[in-house]
Amino acid sequence: MQYSNELKVGAALILSVIIFFVGFRFFQDLPLFQGSYMLNATFEEASGLGEGNPVEMKGVSVGTVESVRLDQNDQVVRVQMRINENIRVPEGSTVRVTGFSGVTGVRLVIKPGPADNPPVTAGATLSPPPQGTVLERLSDQAPALASKADSVLNSTNTTMQALSDQLSNPDSDVRTTLQAFRRTMEDVESITEAEKETIRQFLSNLEAVSGDLREFTGTRGDSLSLAVDRLNRSLTRLDRSLASFERSTATLDTLTTKLNEGEGTMGRLINDPSLYNRADSVAARTNRLLLDFQENPSRYLEDMTLVKVF
Amino acid sequence: MSSLLEFLFSPLRALGRYSILMARAAASLDEIRTYWSNLFDQMVRIGIDSIPIVSLAGAFSGAVLTVQTSYQLESPFIPRSIIGSIVVPSMMLELSVVVMGFILAGRVGARIAAELGTMRVSEQIDALEVMGLNSVGFLVLPRVLAGVLMFPVLYVASCAIGIGGGVAVGHFGGFITAGEFMDGARQFFKPFDPFFGLIKAVTFGFIVTSIACYKGYYTTSGAEGVGDSTTEAAVLSCVFILVADLILAVTLL
Amino acid sequence: MIRIEHLSKGFGSLEVLNDISFEVRDGETLAIIGRSGSGKSVLMKHMVGLLKPDAGHVHVDGRDLCCAEYGELRELRKRFGVLFQGGALFDSMDTFDNIAFPLEYFSDLTSSEVEARVEECLSLVNLEGVGAKKPSELSGGMRKRVALARAIALEPQYILYDEPTSGLDPETSNTIDQLISHLSDELNVTSVVVTHDMHSVLTSADRVAFLHDTNLHWIGPVDALHDRPDPVLDAFVRASEYHLGDPSASVPLTQDS
Ligand SMILES: Nc1ncnc2c1ncn2[C@@H]1O[C@H](COP(=O)(O)OP(=O)(O)OP(=O)(O)O)[C@@H](O)[C@H]1O
Ligand SMILES: [Mg+2]
Numbered sequence: 001m002q003y004s005n006e007l008k009v010g011a012a013l014i015l016s017v018i019i020f021f022v023g024f025r026f027f028q029d030l031p032l033f034q035g036s037y038m039l040n041a042t043f044e045e046a047s048g049l050g051e052g053n054p055v056e057m058k059g060v061s062v063g064t065v066e067s068v069r070l071d072q073n074d075q076v077v078r079v080q081m082r083i084n085e086n087i088r089v090p091e092g093s094t095v096r097v098t099g100f101s102g103v104t105g106v107r108l109v110i111k112p113g114p115a116d117n118p119p120v121t122a123g124a125t126l127s128p129p130p131q132g133t134v135l136e137r138l139s140d141q142a143p144a145l146a147s148k149a150d151s152v153l154n155s156t157n158t159t160m161q162a163l164s165d166q167l168s169n170p171d172s173d174v175r176t177t178l179q180a181f182r183r184t185m186e187d188v189e190s191i192t193e194a195e196k197e198t199i200r201q202f203l204s205n206l207e208a209v210s211g212d213l214r215e216f217t218g219t220r221g222d223s224l225s226l227a228v229d230r231l232n233r234s235l236t237r238l239d240r241s242l243a244s245f246e247r248s249t250a251t252l253d254t255l256t257t258k259l260n261e262g263e264g265t266m267g268r269l270i271n272d273p274s275l276y277n278r279a280d281s282v283a284a285r286t287n288r289l290l291l292d293f294q295e296n297p298s299r300y301l302e303d304m305t306l307v308k309v310f
Numbered sequence: 311m312s313s314l315l316e317f318l319f320s321p322l323r324a325l326g327r328y329s330i331l332m333a334r335a336a337a338s339l340d341e342i343r344t345y346w347s348n349l350f351d352q353m354v355r356i357g358i359d360s361i362p363i364v365s366l367a368g369a370f371s372g373a374v375l376t377v378q379t380s381y382q383l384e385s386p387f388i389p390r391s392i393i394g395s396i397v398v399p400s401m402m403l404e405l406s407v408v409v410m411g412f413i414l415a416g417r418v419g420a421r422i423a424a425e426l427g428t429m430r431v432s433e434q435i436d437a438l439e440v441m442g443l444n445s446v447g448f449l450v451l452p453r454v455l456a457g458v459l460m461f462p463v464l465y466v467a468s469c470a471i472g473i474g475g476g477v478a479v480g481h482f483g484g485f486i487t488a489g490e491f492m493d494g495a496r497q498f499f500k501p502f503d504p505f506f507g508l509i510k511a512v513t514f515g516f517i518v519t520s521i522a523c524y525k526g527y528y529t530t531s532g533a534e535g536v537g538d539s540t541t542e543a544a545v546l547s548c549v550f551i552l553v554a555d556l557i558l559a560v561t562l563l
Numbered sequence: 564m565i566r567i568e569h570l571s572k573g574f575g576s577l578e579v580l581n582d583i584s585f586e587v588r589d590g591e592t593l594a595i596i597g598r599s600g601s602g603k604s605v606l607m608k609h610m611v612g613l614l615k616p617d618a619g620h621v622h623v624d625g626r627d628l629c630c631a632e633y634g635e636l637r638e639l640r641k642r643f644g645v646l647f648q649g650g651a652l653f654d655s656m657d658t659f660d661n662i663a664f665p666l667e668y669f670s671d672l673t674s675s676e677v678e679a680r681v682e683e684c685l686s687l688v689n690l691e692g693v694g695a696k697k698p699s700e701l702s703g704g705m706r707k708r709v710a711l712a713r714a715i716a717l718e719p720q721y722i723l724y725d726e727p728t729s730g731l732d733p734e735t736s737n738t739i740d741q742l743i744s745h746l747s748d749e750l751n752v753t754s755v756v757v758t759h760d761m762h763s764v765l766t767s768a769d770r771v772a773f774l775h776d777t778n779l780h781w782i783g784p785v786d787a788l789h790d791r792p793d794p795v796l797d798a799f800v801r802a803s804e805y806h807l808g809d810p811s812a813s814v815p816l817t818q819d820s
Contacts, residue, residue, distance in 0.1 A: 005347075005350040005351055005353070005354045006350050008354055008358050009350055009353045009354060009357065009358065009460075012357060012358055012361070012460075012463050013459075013463060016462070016463040016466035016467065019466050019467075019470050020466050020504065020508075023466075023469075023470060023473075023504070024501070024504055026492075026496075027398065027495055027496055027499040027504075028496075028499060028501060051501075052496070052499055052500075052501070053497070054496070054497065061493075105497040105498070344668075428654075429653075432649055432651060432654070433647045433648075433649055433651035434651050434652070434653055434654070436608070436613050436647065436651065437645070437647060437651035437652075437653070439611075439613060439640070440611045440613065440640050440643055440645040441640065441641070441664075441665050441668070441669070442637045442638065442640040442641035442669065443637075443668060444633075444637065
């Protein structure tokens with residue numbers, strides 16, 4: 001009797017201690033039975049990243065954020081992450097912070113480098129992806145472009161000749177090509193129009209959602225309203241910029257495709273001043289937009305109609 | 311006038327008597343070896359025997375919380391894993407431990423108060439005393455210690471089974487898959503949460519058992535007195551669980 | 564020796580005992596008699612420090628109970644065996660465990676010796692073979708006798724009996740009276756017997772204390788009762804005698820009339 005009482009109590013105590021710590025490690029997302037290693041990263045901005053946030057690689061969770069520390073000396077954020085042992089991160093991988101805290105949660109995303117690179121060693125520091133505008137990025141690749149341009153110019157010479165031949169021929173397909181291109185541009189614009197409707201729907205849906213969310217503010221008010229607040233900010237920003245963003249990228253896309261198609265098209269483009277102007281202004285606009293994004297996020301906050309709901 | 315003073319002072323007097331009883335219990339800690347078997351006996355009665363009911367309550371509160379959360383958050387624009395990140399901390403911080411506290415205020419608190427009350431009115435406590443035993447060390451201390459030690463165990467059981475119940479109902483009820491649930495739970499997991507739950511469990515364990523011992527130990531006037539003590543022990547335990555819950559939340563969160 | 568000095572006790576506005584002084588001498592058996600509600604049980608509880616006097620002192624072997632530390636009080640209490648009016652058996656334990664309980668806590672006996680001692684105590688109160696029963700399965704008189712067995716199990720120096728024979732048939736009452744005398748004579752136990760049973764008083768007591776109207780109305784040797792020392796006491800004793808209806812008990816008292 002005595003003995004069995006002590007046995008029962010002892011068993012219950014041990015069992016609950018085990019359950020507690022296994023559960024604890026489980027929710028902390030530490031691998032239960034496998035090892036892990038540490039990687040470091042340095043950011044200008046943590047964007048709400050915190051301990052325990054997941055680390056993903058190609059959308060798969062591969063570890064957790066171990067610590068986030070503000071380095072006062074260098075004014076940067078130093079982040080430590082714990083990566084599951086069986087995950088190989090190739091050299092040349094980059095890491096960035098994504099996600100809005102609140103709804104989807106902030107997380108670190110590792111963009112793996114070339115698969116045949118050797119894996120980084122434990123304790124290595126991953127760098128953020130190269131930052132900057134489209135044009136800055138282009139200038140990063142200037143040497144490569146220069147050599148390409150060289151060969152392009154070479155072939156342009158030949159093309160010019162062929163071009164003048166072509167242009168003198170009234171049956172040439174240059175005109176048709178240009179018309180098709182214009183039509184594409186119009187399509188892109190109408191798509192953006194349609195997109196606006198979707199965005200409006202999206203926002204009105206969101207308003208309904210926020211009603212639901214309000215019921216939770218009693219218990220988890222702070223974190224939820226903060227989350228919705230941030231969501232709002234992001235969505236307003238998105239709303240404003242999505243249209244022009246899409247237009248810009250679509251145009252850019254088309255342009256690059258055309259550029260990549262070959263010297264012939266390149267020649268045609270060069271001969272069409274309106275297209276050139278268009279490309280120029282698109283690039284400039286994208287540039288401005290991205291700069292604005294980085295420098296004045298507050299401008300995108302002005303129209304926070306949804307926040308008034310709270 | 312004097313009855314009004316009496317009315318005003320009686321809570322203070324009660325608090326004083328309660329504190330003295332607890333101090334006597336603490337003072338008899340060095341004799342606990344003498345009452346070792348009592349301690350294990352009480353740990354089984356208060357702890358092990360309560361596991362089924364506490365598990366049941368935990369499972370149902372976890373399940374209901376999951377269903378209601380998914381009902382309230384039904385929207386294509388909120389990832390469903392959010393359900394997990396609401397249910398799990400709610401269970402850890404509040405629901406499992408408070409529901410458990412209420413149930414045990416009835417199950418454990420009332421039992422202790424009735425047991426000690428009956429021992430008091432049938433002079434069994436006096437009989438212990440005249441044998442030269444320390445009745446507080448013999449009766450009160452093992453019960454309070456057992457409460458403080460076993461409530462955390464019950465909390466772990468209630469919480470684990472509650473979260474399990476939530477996952478199960480979410481998964482098989484088609485609200486949220488187990489994977490999404492756990493992803494959400496891990497996303498917003500704060501390491502302090504389960505420890506806060508443990509702190510609450512210890513506090514509630516002390517509240518329920520000590521109030522019940524106080525009420526039972528100082529029972530007067532027969533069967534009616536035992537009835538009063540039992541009711542008051544259960545009611546007061548619930549009230550003080552709520553008060554302590556608020557105080558802990560304000561000071562520790 | 565238990566010495567009580569100027570003891571007064573009340574509950575709220577009710578005064579139960581007023582300025583009571585007497586002593587219980589070593590080795591004697593003192594009977595305390597008095598009306599129901601006159602404070603006999605209250606007085607008895609003062610002797611083991613279960614109640615604290617409002618005024619006055621209780622000395623046990625020269626130690627004042629009111630001023631003793633709790634640890635010392637517990638040591639003093641170990642010299643006592645107390646039979647409560649209601650028995651006060653632990654109803655979570657069976658009869659055997661009830662009697663073995665003080666032995667397990669306060670004696671160095673092995674478990675087989677404990678078993679032997681429990682059987683011995685049970686046979687002393689005519690209750691062989693009820694060891695496995697719970698108190699709730701016993702009759703009122705049986706419970707009282709089990710409680711008596713528990714009180715004497717440790718062979719204490721002092722035994723306080725609160726109505727040891729109430730609720731018992733005359734034959735069993737006689738056995739209990741003989742047991743009290745036996746313990747007192749053979750083992751030199753000092754006894755205090757609270758009782759209504761004049762037969763008990765006459766067979767086992769050396770001295771009698773009569774509580775009346777909150778006071779210790781009369782105290783003296785049991786033989787002095789024959790001399791009808793006090794009209795109130797006389798009325799009380801006679802009432803008991805008629806109530807008893809036992810002609811043999813009335814013989815010595817009615818001799819003179
Ligand atoms: N704990 C208590 N609280 C209040 N009053 C009490 C208490 N104990 C005893 N009394 C009162 O003290 C008086 C004496 O009680 P006590 O039990 O000593 O009587 P008694 O002489 O033993 O009577 P009986 O022969 O019926 O047992 C009674 O009037 C009773 O109401
Ligand atoms: Mg009495």
